[in-house]
Amino acid sequence: LGTDPSSDKEIFEEKDVTFSTYVYKSKSKKYLIIASSHTLSDEYRFLDANRPDGKFKIIQPREKDLLYDVTHYKDKFYIRTNYKAKNFRLMATPVNKTAKGNWKEVIPHRDDVLLQGFEIFKDFLVVNERKNGLPNLRIMRWDKKGEHYLDFEEEAYSAYIAYNPEFDTDVLRYGYTSMTTPRSVFDYNMNTKEKTLLKQQEVLGDFDSNNYHAERLYATARDGTKVPISLVYRKGLEKNGDNPLLLYGYGSYGASMNAGFSSVRLSLLDRGFVYAIAHIRGG
Structure with missing residues (x-):
């Protein structure tokens, strides 16, 4: 920063105009990640954040009809993918052996459940699933001492994992709405199962x-x-x-x-x- 842009060093160029590209830091703060994404293909590169002059390594080279996304935890990358899994499954692989031949299954493919996303915390893995058209948030402990689903009570609703930048926390932030409940944001304590409403869409008039x-x-x-x-x-x-x-x-x-x-x-x-x-x- 502060120098002539002409002296900047090019780190990466996406040469395929059909791919979008973005950069982010892993939640663990350990890696810089470059993502290249297409409707039918993904490719991720990673670099040790403490060695910014190093070379980005490809996790898994792009292939037609192979979709995946990546999160780092401890000594592994956790990968949500449609590899041999129409409804997606969750895999894990060592950071030094990232090609798909090394991926090991964490959550298997299920014919009746779509794995939409996941969020990693120090003690918890939160999985966003969809079954019978309804989203579900599944809370799993890394120590395998139990798991549970959030109870949303209503018959027709929508719920999603919100922005959760903190890694060492027991609190999950999620969004919720239903056909009778305005858009809401909650904090959920994954240990005590206590929900706290933080904000709700204001509705004018005498709405009840x-x-x-x-x-x-x-x-x-x-x-x-x-x-x-x-x-x-x-x-x-x-x-x-x-x-x-x-x-x-x-x-x-x-x-x-x-x-x-x-x-x-x-x-x-x-x-x-x-x-x-x-x-x-x-x-």
């Missing part, structure tokens, strides 16, 4: 979530597949088949619409509408 009810149904497609449907309506609605319905659906590129809160739809609900989200292809 107790005036509305959300539920989850399944529709059977022509091929027999059960398609989840999240719906919300104002309490007191008579289910006689005469109520207007606004049905929304989108699913593509492996993505699905989550069941979240929207203040815009409250006017419809207050006028007797039922609002539904069909979680179609992609989730």
Whole structure:
């Protein structure tokens, strides 16, 4: 910093214009990582953060249809990947043997569960999963003395791992919303299982979530597949088949619409509408 940019040393250039590139430091603070990402391929490079003049090493060379992402913990890289796993699985490999032939399975592939992401802490591994279209946060101890899932109570909701920069902590920060609950941020003590609400989206007017009810149904497609449907309506609605319905659906590129809160739809609900989200292809 402070010198003529023409004297800067080039560390890396992504020559494939279809790849995006970004740089970050591992949560352990031990490694600098360069990520190159494409819709159908990933490639990561790493360098000891205490040796910035060193050479970046490739974890696993890019391959078509091979997706993976990387986090460092102790003497291993933990890798979420679709390698021989359509719904992804979690692998681990020594930092000095990173090619996929060295990867060892930590969480196996499951036909009915999508492994969406994970977060590493000193004493805990937190896994973001999706089953039957609903996200789940799974808390696992490194000492293998137990695991549990966060209880979200509602039938139709969305939850995700928020920004968690601290490594040596028992507190997980996560985001939550449902079709009746405004967007919220919580701290969760992974030892005591205590939740603390930090912030919630402000809703103007006299909004009261107790005036509305959300539920989850399944529709059977022509091929027999059960398609989840999240719906919300104002309490007191008579289910006689005469109520207007606004049905929304989108699913593509492996993505699905989550069941979240929207203040815009409250006017419809207050006028007797039922609002539904069909979680179609992609989730």
